[in-house]
Amino acid sequence: MLISRAGRRPLTIVLAVVLVATQLAAWPRSVDAHDGVRLRTTAPIVVTAPKKVTVGGRIAFVGDVVVKRKKPRPVAVAERSGGRWRVVGRATSKANGTFTVRVAAGTATGSRVFRAQAAAAHGLAAVRTGAVRVTVTKKPVSTGTEIPGTDEYDAAEALPASYDAVGPKGDWSYLFVDQHGDEQSVRWDPCPVIRWRYNAAGQEYAARADVTRAIAKISGVTGLKFKYVGSTGFRYVGQADPDFPHNADLFVSWASEKQYGQLAGGVVGTGGGLATSAGAGALDVDWRMDVGYLTLDSGAPQIARGFDGSGWGQIMMHEVLHALGLGHAQTSQQLMAPVADDDNYQFGAGDITGMHRIGLRSTDSC
Incomplete structure (x- = not known):
């Protein structure tokens, strides 16, 4: 008051x-739930991304991956295109497993499908998230x-x-x-x-x-x-x-x-x-x-x-x-x-x- x-x-x-x-x-x-996709927090790797971005911008993938003895772990974001997954961005997690990968939104409008993934490392198995869909729209x-x-x-x-x-x-x-x-x-x-x-x-x-x-x-x-x-x-x-x-x-x-x-x-x-x-x-x-x-x-x-x-x-x-x-x-x-x-x-x-x-x-x- x-x-x-x-x-x-x-x-x-x-x-x-x-x-x-x-x-x-x-x-x-x-x-x-308007602007973000959040996967189960119990999974060995999770990621959040905006549902919509405008052309010319960047898509920020923020996530968390399981690590061992606080050793940073390489992670990647892959995009599904032509029936295959292609890596479009890479980063290394922090010691606590958190990471951010930024990918260019590009100049074309439409829907893009991504996932976050990490190869086997430090005795940990390879992991990946489910599909995350991001729509690229025209600038307002x-x-x-x-x-x-x-x-x-x-x-x-x-x-x-x-x-x-x-x-x-x-x-x-x-x-x-x-x-x-x-x-x-x-x-x-x-x-x-x-x-x-x-x-x-x-x-x-x-x-x-x-x-x-x-x-x-x-x-x-x-x-x-x-x-x-x-x-x-x-x-x-x-x-x-x-x-x-x-x-x-x-x-x-x-x-x-x-x-x-x-x-x-x-x-x-x-x-x-x-x-x-x-x-x-x-x-x-x-x-x-x-x-x-x-x-x-x-x-x-x-x-x-x-x-x-x-x-x-x-x-x-x-x-x-x-x-x-x-x-x-x-x-x-x-x-x-x-x-x-x-x-x-x-x-x-x-x-x-x-x-x-x-x-x-x-x-x-x-």
């Missing part, structure tokens, strides 16, 4: 923690331009040289909890560009520019890249099993209290997302975010626009960070605190620590 103390109408923001926790309890093996037609803070991070605005972040550096949390209430680590794959779309229906004002600025500020701190790829008719309103479109990764929309019950009682926004079990731990987290959303209250009056104090800019940054995997902070100095006022409309020290954990890390091989 987020309440404004800045002399304006009290504001309340609630994210979809209850929704996410319920889904984790109901589907402990996977929270989202962009109806907008790349936002500031994508190719060149907007760090100067997000964290100017004179900026003094306040509050405890350790005051941050992950969004997800399991069925026992224990925190679960989560983040997006930091290498691909996160595509986002905007639904202006019912917007309280012409707000897309402020959403763009909020995302750019966060890009400047996290190192994650974003691109606006056009409008959408989709809005997240609390569906038990939402069918997110595949033409974007992050969806921003507006809804009324009647359309989305979570916006009742002064709530002015929700944010969250769905994830797939990271399994092999290639991202060094328990879950990999696959899709995110924020839904803003179309009936919330007297909220300031922009980022000069407590208002819509603050709300948007708060909810975008939920969609990227951050939960609430405990102290009032943090943007991610459940209560918003003029003391926390900018990033606190804990917010920055959390963004570095869910963002691009120096150990990521992009």
Whole structure:
């Protein structure tokens, strides 16, 4: 819950923690099946790949293979073509068995079939996964331009040289909890560009520019890249099993209290997302975010626009960070605190620590 103390109408923001926790309890093996294929984790070799990629991109195969005495093991990705399997990519696993193989998507559209495999080594038998299908699609037609803070991070605005972040550096949390209430680590794959779309229906004002600025500020701190790829008719309103479109990764929309019950009682926004079990731990987290959303209250009056104090800019940054995997902070100095006022409309020290954990890390091989 987020309440404004800045002399304006009290504001309340609630994210979809209850929704996410319920889904984790109901589907402990996977929270989202839209973007990934996950094989049985008990197999001697497993692999995850995106279901869809665009031409000209790269397909990231992330997996885990059994190893002996922590000895790295050569692995390969093979493609079925003309009735035969042909190796198209190779890598060596880490000592714990995790591996990543990247294969060019090519320029032709259509369905491609792959598998991961490892030859006999160190007394271990040869192993291979089942078939993994990846569809190569045309690049989406962009109806907008790349936002500031994508190719060149907007760090100067997000964290100017004179900026003094306040509050405890350790005051941050992950969004997800399991069925026992224990925190679960989560983040997006930091290498691909996160595509986002905007639904202006019912917007309280012409707000897309402020959403763009909020995302750019966060890009400047996290190192994650974003691109606006056009409008959408989709809005997240609390569906038990939402069918997110595949033409974007992050969806921003507006809804009324009647359309989305979570916006009742002064709530002015929700944010969250769905994830797939990271399994092999290639991202060094328990879950990999696959899709995110924020839904803003179309009936919330007297909220300031922009980022000069407590208002819509603050709300948007708060909810975008939920969609990227951050939960609430405990102290009032943090943007991610459940209560918003003029003391926390900018990033606190804990917010920055959390963004570095869910963002691009120096150990990521992009």
